[in-house]
Amino acid sequence: xxxxxxxxxxRAAARGDPxxxxxxxxxxxxxxxxxxxxxxxxxxxxxxxxxxxxxxWKKLGQLDDASVIGAWLSTIARHRAADLxxxxxxxxxxxxxxxxxxxxxxxxxxxxxxxxxxRSLPEAYxxxxxxxxxxxxxGREIADVTGLEPGSVRINLHRGMKLxxxxxxIEGKLVACE
Amino acid sequence: VSDYLFxxxxxxxxxxxxxxxxxxxxxxxAAPALPRRRPLWVPVVLAAAAAAMIAxxxxxxxxxxxxxxxxxxxxxTVALGPDTRARMIGREQVELDHGRLSARxxxxxxxxxxxxxxxxxxxxxCAFELEVDREGRGKLVVTEGSVALSDGVRETVVPxxxxxxxxxxxxxxxxxxxxxxxxxxxxKTPATIAPVQPKPVSIPERAAPAKRPAPAKKxxxxxxxxxxxxxxxxxxxxxxxxxxxxxxxxxLRDSAPR
Numbered sequence: 427x428x429x430x431x432x433x434x435x436x437r438a439a440a441r442g443d444p445x446x447x448x449x450x451x452x453x454x455x456x457x458x459x460x461x462x463x464x465x466x467x468x469x470x471x472x473x474x475x476x477x478x479x480x481x482x483w484k485k486l487g488q489l490d491d492a493s494v495i496g497a498w499l500s501t502i503a504r505h506r507a508a509d510l511x512x513x514x515x516x517x518x519x520x521x522x523x524x525x526x527x528x529x530x531x532x533x534x535x536x537x538x539x540x541x542x543x544x545r546s547l548p549e550a551y552x553x554x555x556x557x558x559x560x561x562x563x564x565g566r567e568i569a570d571v572t573g574l575e576p577g578s579v580r581i582n583l584h585r586g587m588k589l590x591x592x593x594x595x596i597e598g599k600l601v602a603c604e
Numbered sequence: 605v606s607d608y609l610f611x612x613x614x615x616x617x618x619x620x621x622x623x624x625x626x627x628x629x630x631x632x633x634a635a636p637a638l639p640r641r642r643p644l645w646v647p648v649v650l651a652a653a654a655a656a657m658i659a660x661x662x663x664x665x666x667x668x669x670x671x672x673x674x675x676x677x678x679x680x681t682v683a684l685g686p687d688t689r690a691r692m693i694g695r696e697q698v699e700l701d702h703g704r705l706s707a708r709x710x711x712x713x714x715x716x717x718x719x720x721x722x723x724x725x726x727x728x729x730c731a732f733e734l735e736v737d738r739e740g741r742g743k744l745v746v747t748e749g750s751v752a753l754s755d756g757v758r759e760t761v762v763p764x765x766x767x768x769x770x771x772x773x774x775x776x777x778x779x780x781x782x783x784x785x786x787x788x789x790x791x792k793t794p795a796t797i798a799p800v801q802p803k804p805v806s807i808p809e810r811a812a813p814a815k816r817p818a819p820a821k822k823x824x825x826x827x828x829x830x831x832x833x834x835x836x837x838x839x840x841x842x843x844x845x846x847x848x849x850x851x852x853x854x855x856l857r858d859s860a861p862r
Contacts, residue, residue, distance in 0.1 A: 444638055451635035459631030468629050476636040483638055537625045558609065559619070560626045565610035580610045587609055587619070 433492035440486040447486075450495075451479050456561040457496060457571045458503045463560060464545060464552040465507035468538070474510065478503045496571045500553075543593050544586075551586030558583055667691045670703055679716060680709035693719065704735040714752075723770050726752040730764070741771040753778075 438446035458478050462471035481502055489498055544552050557563045565583055569576040608616035668674065668691055670684030676696055684690055688703020699719045708731040709716045716727040721740025730749025736742035744753055745767045753760045753768055753775050760775045762768045768778040
């Protein structure tokens with residue numbers, strides 16, 4: 427169960443308490459990973475989670491309002507993804523839906539294809555869907571860590587899921603495969 | 605619309621199948637190895653230490669009480685008298701709050717100075733004594749060389765043997781040094797002044813008769829300026845028709861008992 431961190435723990439992390447920061451990472455890393463995975467290939471997203479939390483470790487003292495930690499981390503993650511995209515754009519197009527060359531499993535290849543389709547959705551839908559479908563967070567957990575209203579999360583999930591179904595053309599197909 | 609999508613309540617086989625497909629991509633990484641972060645108090649302490657060091661460098665040195673003798677680098681010494689308060693405000697600058705000091709300096713002009721409340725005493729290569737009361741009124745006595753007394757705008761140069769008083773209103777006129785007695789020397793060619801024969805002049809009725817100028821005397825002692833031959837007294841016109849540089853009538857009038 428992923429729940430938002432208490433302000434006291436966030437302040438402790440801001441003061442340099444490593445244990446508080448580890449707890450911060452445990453609770454928010456899936457959300458950060460989901461944001462990155464909505465923009466970057468999986469092998470880049472995992473690396474960038476580490477970078478995002480290193481930036482947070484250095485700059486957490488500048489965060490005045492502990493209640494916006496989720497939105498703050500999401501913003502750092504989006505900036506990291508944009509920076510990486512800008513640096514690589516001339517030679518390495520991202521988000522092309524190609525499977526990670528390091529994996530060979532057909533399931534994983536299929537997962538990459540689905541993920542590429544999710545990345546083609548509007549940002550609000552794709553991040554929420556990745557949190558729900560990849561990271562396994564419930565709608566309430568997503569609302570907790572992102573600071574969004576649960577109602578907004580619900581809408582994003584359902585609208586995003588509807589678009590995903592349309593794009594994948596899988597209405598009923600996945601179930602039929604079983 | 606399935607509730608399972610939002611709160612995982614119930615079942616939705618299609619979404620469950622997507623979850624199963626995508627869950628291997630979920631994040632399972634550990635927290636990054638955190639670099640050692642400098643505690644917050646470290647920059648504060650460093651800033652305080654830097655500020656203290658700057659303050660020590662810039663802050664004037666502490667006050668000294670007399671009597672004592674202070675060496676001013678390698679250019680001389682300053683002796684502080686009793687009940688004197690002074691401090692070094694530079695390597696070769698002294699501030700005298702009150703009291704008396706005696707300085708003997710051997711340095712190029714204007715290198716050494718003593719600051720008082722109203723004036724700055726600037727050494728021009730000299731020895732001097734300076735006395736200042738608690739209100740900043742004081743007196744400078746120059747014993748050797750010369751000293752400039754400056755209020756920041758004007759300077760009064762006081763030569764050796766001279767003295768000058770000053771206060772908040774300014775510096776007084778410096779007293780001239782006493783002339784040293786000169787040995788008596790007979791001039792080789794005593795200067796004589798030829799007697800002058802006054803020309804006959806017409807004297808108005810009310811005017812006193814003009815007295816002949818005193819005959820030239822032999823100079824008894826050497827004078828500072830070289831002796832010159834006295835020129836004949838030239839009568840000049842006055843209200844009364846004649847003016848003599850030396851008026852014998854006035855001498856008589858002034859010396860007459862009243």
